[in-house]
Amino acid sequence: xxxxxxxxxxxxxxxxxxxxxxxxxxxxxxxxxxxxxxxxxxxxxxxxxxxxxxxxxxxxxxxxxxxxxxxxxxxxxxxxxxxxxxxxxxxxxxxxxxxxxxxxxxxxxxxxxxxxxxxxxxxxxxxxxxxxxxxxxxxxxxxxxxxxxxxxxxxxxxxxxxxxxxxxxxxxxxxxxxxxxxxxxxxxxxxxxxxxxxxxxxxxxxxxxxxxxxxxxxxxxxxxxxxxxxxxxxxxxxxxxxxxxxxxxxxxxxxxxxxxxxxxxxxxxxxxxxxxxxxxxxxxxxxxxxxxxxxxxxxxxxxxxxxxxxxxxxxxxxxxxxxxxxxxxxxxxxxxxxxxxxxxxxxxxxxxxxxxxxxxxxxxxxxxxxxxxxxxxxxxxxxxxxxxxxx
Ligand SMILES: [Zn+2]
Numbered sequence: 001x002x003x004x005x006x007x008x009x010x011x012x013x014x015x016x017x018x019x020x021x022x023x024x025x026x027x028x029x030x031x032x033x034x035x036x037x038x039x040x041x042x043x044x045x046x047x048x049x050x051x052x053x054x055x056x057x058x059x060x061x062x063x064x065x066x067x068x069x070x071x072x073x074x075x076x077x078x079x080x081x082x083x084x085x086x087x088x089x090x091x092x093x094x095x096x097x098x099x100x101x102x103x104x105x106x107x108x109x110x111x112x113x114x115x116x117x118x119x120x121x122x123x124x125x126x127x128x129x130x131x132x133x134x135x136x137x138x139x140x141x142x143x144x145x146x147x148x149x150x151x152x153x154x155x156x157x158x159x160x161x162x163x164x165x166x167x168x169x170x171x172x173x174x175x176x177x178x179x180x181x182x183x184x185x186x187x188x189x190x191x192x193x194x195x196x197x198x199x200x201x202x203x204x205x206x207x208x209x210x211x212x213x214x215x216x217x218x219x220x221x222x223x224x225x226x227x228x229x230x231x232x233x234x235x236x237x238x239x240x241x242x243x244x245x246x247x248x249x250x251x252x253x254x255x256x257x258x259x260x261x262x263x264x265x266x267x268x269x270x271x272x273x274x275x276x277x278x279x280x281x282x283x284x285x286x287x288x289x290x291x292x293x294x295x296x297x298x299x300x301x302x303x304x305x306x307x308x309x310x311x312x313x314x315x316x317x318x319x320x321x322x323x324x325x326x327x328x329x330x331x332x333x334x335x336x337x338x339x340x341x342x343x344x345x346x347x348x349x350x351x352x353x354x355x356x357x358x359x360x361x362x363x364x365x366x367x368x369x370x371x372x373x374x375x376x377x378x379x380x381x382x383x384x385x386x387x388x389x390x391x
Contacts, residue, residue: 017080067388138152172352188301197259248264319378
C-alpha cells in the first residue's frame with residue numbers, strides 16, 4: 001500500500017467533525033517533527049467550540065534569499081449525515097471498485113497525507129534545501145472559520161513571518177487530478193435588508209403600508225441589473241459579479257394581516273472589478289430611488305483574490321504537465337476557501353487538490369489511482385521551486 005494512501009486512511013479513521021481535530025494534526029505534526037520541522041499549536045475559540053491550528057515550519061539554507069512555501073488545509077470534515085445512508089461507515093476507510101470511501105477522503109484528508117509524503121520524499125532527495133517548508137492546518141474550515149486559518153495568518157503577520165508561496169489542498173479537479181486549479185476566488189458579501197411598513201388589517205389597506213408591495217419595484221430593478229450583468233463585466237480571470245436572494249420573509253402567518261416589515265437576505269459573489277463599497281453604494285442607490293424606509297446590514301465574508309501567472313502558477317502547471325500530461329485550467333469559480341485569509345499575507349496562492357464530485361456527500365470517495373499523482377504533483381512543485389533558488 002502506498003504511504004500516502006496509508007496516511008490518508010489513518011486520518012479518515014479519525015472522526016474530526018468541525019471543530020474537533022481528533023488527533024489528526026498530531027499524526028501529521030509527528031511526521032514533520034522527525035524531518036526537522038518546528039511545531040506550533042495555536043488554539044482559539046470558546047471552550048465549547050475550541051479550534052486547533054498547527055503551524056509547522058522548517059527553515060531552508062538560503063538565508064536572506066530564502067522563499068517559504070506553505071501547504072495549507074483543514075483536518076476537520078463536515079458531518080456525516082444519516083449513517084444508514086452510507087454504504088460503509090464514514091470513519092472506516094473502505095475500498096470498493098478502485099475507490100477509497102470515507103468522510104474526508106476528498107475534502108481534504110488525502111491532500112493532507114499527500115502534502116506530508118511529498119515533503120518526506122522531497123527531503124529524502126534534497127536533505128538541505130534552500131527552500132523553507134511549512135504546513136498550516138486548521139480544524140475549522142468547514143465551520144464559521146473565525147478561529148482557524150485567519151488566526152494563524154494574523155499571528156504570522158504580527159511577527160513579520162512571510163509566506164511566499166502557498167498551495168491549498170482543496171479539491172479542485174473536475175474529472176481528473178490536475179485538470180483544474182484555482183488561482184483566485186471571488187469575494188462574498190451578504191446583506192440583510194429590512195423594509196419597514198405599517199402592519200394592519202388586509203381589509204383596510206389605506207390604514208397600513210405593505211412593505212412587500214413597496215419593495216417589489218426595487219426588487220425588479222435589482223434583478224434586472226443582475227440579469228444584464230450590470231454589477232460588473234468580470235475580467236480575464238473572473239466571471240461577472242452575481243447577486244442572489246437567499247430568503248424573503250414577511251407576514252405573521254395570518255391571511256388577513258398586512259405585514260409590518262419584510263426581511264430580505266441576499267448575497268453577492270463578486271469579482272476584482274467590484275469592491276464591497278461600490279456594490280453597497282449601488283444597492284443603496286436603488287433602494288433610495290424607490291423611496292423605501294429600510295435598514296441594511298452588510299457582512300463581508302471574504303474579499304476576492306487573484307494570483308496571476310508567476311513562479312508558483314508556472315511551477316504547478318509544469319508539475320501537473322510532467323506528472324499527468326494535462327494542461328491545467330486556471331479558474332476562480334466556486335465557493336470561498338481559507339485561501340482568502342492566506343492571500344492577505346502571501347502574494348502567490350493556488351488551490352490544487354483531488355476531484356471534487358463527491359465532497360460533502362453521502363459515500364464521499366476518492367479514486368485510488370488519483371492519490372499518487374496528487375502527491376507527485378506536490379513533490380514536483382517543491383523540486384521546481386527549489387530549482388528556482390539555485391539559478
Ligand atoms: Zn475543504
